[in-house]
Amino acid sequence: MTGTRRVRADAERSTARILEAAEGVLAADPNAPLERIADAAGLARATVHRRFANRTALLTALADQLNCRYELAFDEAEAATDDPLALLCELSHRVFALKIANRFALALADTPGPRSLERMTRLFERLHEAGVIATADPAWTRGVCLALLDEVHRxxxxxxxxxxxxxxxxxxxxxxxxxxxxxxxxxRDNLRGL
Known part of the structure; x- marks a missing residue:
């Protein structure tokens, strides 16, 4: 059993190295082949192909990784505060840090996953209930939020x-x-201190 765990741990480390290398290589050259990513990760080409059957599988993994990072940012922001306005401020700071650090992956996952969208809806409901915002339509608030995130990021x-x-x-x-x-x-009280 110990040998199986070691192989699994090695595979996880290799996958993490491949994804990290892919982020950097593809940010510089979006058309870079998997072989160049293998070289940047310091791994054999066969290892990259064993973990990711093709380029699409690798790009999907990068997008999934970014969505996991968004979820973690939400978790951390919620742990930092219970106040909905403070949560919005904390979350936006964490999201822009992610966007700046993961510029290539953004092209792959330009919309948050379903769980993140659900959490955004709850946040806007809380902001409305607290009297911070007047708008109550969750689909519209999410749409405005995502559009503004994109515009400010650009x-x-x-x-x-x-x-x-x-x-x-x-x-x-x-x-x-x-x-x-x-x-x-x-x-104006809601905007003071931002």
Missing amino acids: LPADSPALGGGDEISARSELFVRALLGALGAQG
Whole structure:
């Protein structure tokens, strides 16, 4: 049994190395072959092909990994605060950190998975119940949220809209202010301190 666990652990480490290498290689050259990814991971080409039968399987794994990271960001943000507005701010900061660190994978998983969408719906319901936003339609709030996330993410780092400073914080603050404005933020008190 110990030998089986060691093989499984080695396979998991190899898979992690392949995904990490793929993220970097494909960010530089989206058409790079699996062989180049194997070289970057320091693994035999056969190992990459054993873990991922083809390029599509590798790209699917990268998208799944990003969705898992979004779920983890949500978990961590919820652990940090119970206040829905603070949760929105914390979550947006974590999401922009992920977006900046995973630029290539974003093209593969541009929409959060179903569990993340469900959690977003609950967050917007809580924001509405707390009187932070006026809009109650979950499909519309999610759509506005995703569109704004994308638009703020696409801004060049030197955009005047970001106001300089730490890029992740600047993007997060711009996103939260724009989102609250679009969803009918109830009074200036909700925007103070963002």
